[in-house]
Amino acid sequence: MSKALEGIRVLEVGGAADFAVPYAGLLLADLGADVILVEDQHGHPLRAGHPALPPDTAVHNAVFDFLNTGKRSVAIDYSTPGNTEFAALVASAQIILTTLQPDEFAALNLTLHNNKPLALVHVTPWGSTGPYRDRPATSLIVQAAAGWVTSRKEVVMEPVQVGGQMHEWATGAYISVSALTAHRAAHQQQRPITVDFSEFEATHSMLCYDRLRYDARGELGVPRDRILISPFGIRRCADGWVGINTLTQAQWEDACRMTGLEDYYGFMQEMNRGEGPLDEFSAKVDTFLADKTVNELVTLGQSMRVPTIPVTQGKEMFALEQWQERPFFYEIDGNNQKYQVPGPPWRLSVTPARQSASAGQR
Amino acid sequence: MSQPLPFAGIRVIEFAHFWSVPYGTMFLASQGADVVKVESVQRPDVWRANHTAPILGDRWMDRGLLWQATNLDKRDITLDAASNEGRALLKQLCASADIFIENYASHVVEKQGLSYEDLRAINPGIIMVRAPSFGNEGPWKSYVGWGDVFEQVSGFATVTGYPDSRPQTPGGYMDPIVAMHLTTAIIAALEYRDRTGDGQLIEVPQSEVGMAMAGAILIADQFGYPPMRPGNRAPGFAPQGVYRTGDAEKTYIALSIRDDQEWIALIAITGSPVLASLTSLGLEGRHKHHDAIDDAVAQWTLAHTADEMLAQLQAAGIPASRLLKPVDYNIEPQLVEREYYQELDHPLSGPRLFPTFPMHFSYETSRSIHSRPAPMLGQHNEEILRGELGVSESDYADLLVKNVIGTEPLKG
Known part of the structure; x- marks a missing residue:
């Protein structure tokens, strides 16, 4: 059975200690794309862990392996301008997900042909333009700037972030949509299409109705700023x-x-x-x-x-009766330990979902 | 010359309510798809009733701003799918559609003769998308849920909050998240159909979308790190937190110290003798003294305004930000500069700023990606039923009389 994204090669170039791009790549790999992680001599930053993960190499490795399930990895010094090996790889790709800004990518001196379809998605914390473009960011700062740090639904509580880097994973799904949409447009128009993608804007997009709600409450004559709690x-x-x-x-x-x-x-x-x-x-x-x-x-x-x-508290999820009957979690056999991970978030009747449980090998 | 948008020529039949599915189809509509939203005068989309009321004026269910923000760029018809005539017209619409998408409770579509098998019989290339709460099979298939529920069952509430607080629901962000996952699957299925001519059935259970994002939480737990509520802290940075400022209006800033250099810079900026006495601490030491450090940082932030502190912190390369509040969304400098909000003029509720999407495609000639305001209930009945499906004038009148179609919700 052929895969939904059969024949589409995706490169992940650059990278950050952030789940967004690796998760986007995982979603595309799950749907059958040939996803290749391009790592320089330092390796992908996520190999060294994520600032929000416990400081334990075993956890870092397992999370990295999970996020790179079904991908391949090549070690190429892509940041040296004019690297021919990298140029050949770029020429073979339909989609590139990169954490490099457009000017940084341009500095690699790659020739992108005007009449060849390519979706080039630049994923940066704030986007490629605007007053914040070069500001440093962390997970908490992106959440704070986007409006995610609130007193949640408590009457009295100091503002608090959302845990589990939920916004990074969620941003990954906005990135996969961007990549496939740009791919479609590039194919139709027979030329490269670039995407300027801001993690901050993606994070803001998940609560951006709150201003409209604020206005509506004013028009309805109820207090605008009053927090809404959940009494149960x-x-x-x-x-x-x-x-x-x-x-x-x-x-x-x-x-x-x-x-x-x-x-x-x-x-x-x-x-x-x-x-x-x-x-x-x-x-x-x-x-x-x-x-x-x-x-x-x-x-x-x-x-x-x-x-x-x-x-649910973490692995308690595995025991829920719904997922006892409905296969979803599956086991990865790591180097020293077996562990369970979630499957892909969709079931397709014709094309297969996650391709294999083998993690990216360098 | 401007090129057609990537989903031009794709017709989506949206048989869905609330926020999740309609937000995903709105993305496709903003990129050129012809999205026909199917409601009924018996059961209009319940999301229409959100933050609106009769005191706003006539047709108050067309005035809800959250409903509008989720249904821009679409056409809207009413069809009572419980009636034979309504069902027949809906099927006629599906015969020429590329995508049929629904998010009703499990088995609603089967009851109305709109199962995948039913639709495939009339349109073999159709892509049917279903977004149930927990899945269309299994002991929980009839369980009810919405955004908050999916955040709770997928483990994100347990890791949100302070160590001494109860678990906190992030706040119902799951709808747009589900939408982006199902849109990813839809575009992939369109790729496959373009190549092979074959449609398929896609199921995206909303709770499983949450769980799919919980991989790191689950792995850490299995390696001996059970989930905990970290407040605003993170193992890799210290100090990191959210601090009240001295501004007249209640204001907070967040900051993260990523390394020793930023730590030393922070000490210099604050001029705090307490922090200065801790200069030699590395990451581990700063974590150990995090409470004391927080107290000293908070003392400094309470004595200054957010503007002055953010200018100093950002000049030193320290990640820092004000906490954005809803009242400031439309004036947030980065969002304004990048034209995140777009004004659209609705015939009843007037001009408003609506969100766009966070991806800026190079083929866009303007950031005004939305082409029209949200439709009114049944606004395109005549255009689609008479104009495109060929319903005769007398049959159309009959449908109106029988309430198979209409433009006002039925009372009661």
Whole structure:
């Protein structure tokens, strides 16, 4: 069976200690592209770890291997201008994902033919133009600048980042879309197409409606800046954490019924704003949950159409009954340890998904 | 001469609601696809009711700004897929479509005769995309969920927050994330179809998108590092944090110190004797004294404004930023300079600034990538049903009478 992206060669050139580009490359490899990691004599920066990972080489290696599943790797000193080996590789590629800025890439003195399709995606923290272009960035700084560091859904809490580098992984999916769209345009127009891709803008894109929401709240005559909390939200129960999530009045009433708190039907709006009898309500919810297990609560909540879910801690995920029955996680046999990783986020009926479990070898 | 956009000639039938799928199809529409959103007067997209109300005026369900921001560049029709006539027209529409995409609860489309097998029978090349919450099979196939739920089940809530806080839901960012994953799969499937003529069925369960991004969390846990809530810290940098400033209005800045050189620069900028006494500390030592360092940094930040501190920190090459707040999105200098927001004039709610997408393609002649404001409910009924599907004038009138189509939600 041929693969969806059969015949498309992707190069990853440059790199940063950041999951975004490697994850984008993984998504393309999962769909059958021939993804080649181009590493100079220092190796990809992620081989030395990610600042947010525990300082342990075994973890760094395993994460690197996972992100490079199904890719190949070549060692080429690409940063020396005029490197013919690299030039030949570039000439064979349809897509290039690079962390180099356009002027840095141009300085490599590669000849890109005007009539040859190529998607050249420049992924940089702030983009290739604008006042921030050359500012240094870290994961926290990109999140802060993009609006991701907030007091989340608590009434009182100092602003906090989102953990797990979620924005970097998510940005990877924006990058894979950019690459495939540019590839399509390049093929149609028979010329190279470049993409100026800003990780900051991608991160901002995931919450960019908040300004429209702010305006709408003003027009509706409700306080614009008031934080919106989740009165049920994430809570401790007998054997772990459970999330009870309510969006609509109907879900709110169902959740009140589920916890025996029908007296609070009328308080949703008030408590969403962090007002009203929140403390007393909260104490009653906790009392209800204290002797019940996560599984009991999820079964009960879902039977009443209340979006109730286990708040999983890492590998607990593997034991969830849905993924016991529905294959998703699979095992990588590393050098010293076997470990499980998530599969690709899609199932296609005709073309295969992840091609192999063999990680990139240098 | 401007070239056609990359998805020109691709027709997408969107049988979907809320934010995830419609955001992905909006990307395709902004790049030239003809996206036809199918709603019904019985059940308009529930997302229409978000942040709008009758006090805003007539047709208030067309005025929701979040709904509009998710449905720019599309055409909109109503068809009651529960009726025979509506279903027949929807199938007629699918016969010439490239993509049919849905995100309803498991088995809704099967009930309405719109399964992949049904659609393939009338259009073998069609690409059908489904984005269920947990998957169309398995014991959780009927479970309900939305963004917050997927963040909680995929492990991201557990690693968000302070060590002494409960797990924090990141905040419902999963919808656009799911959208970009499914759009990746769609474009790949179009590549395959262009090559072979074959369509296929794509399933992108929203919870599995979250889990697919949890690889590093899962690996670290299996190597003896169980998930924890790091606050604003990171093992590779210290100090790193978020600090309140002395500005009159509540303001915070974030900063990261990546190496010894930046540490020394920070000490010089702050002039703090406490920090100066810790000059010789390396990364490990700074982690050990992180609480004390934070107190000293916070003392400095509280005594100065964000503007003056950011100028000093950035001049020294230290990664630092103000925490962006919604009220400032439209005036954020980098976003303004790169024209991230685009003004579109909606007939009912007037001119507004809407987000574009974060990719700047070299073939774009302008950053104004959106070609038109969001449609009104059923705005393109006549254009599509009469003009493109050839429904006769009398049949069209009949459809209106029977509420198979319409332009106003039915009451109750």
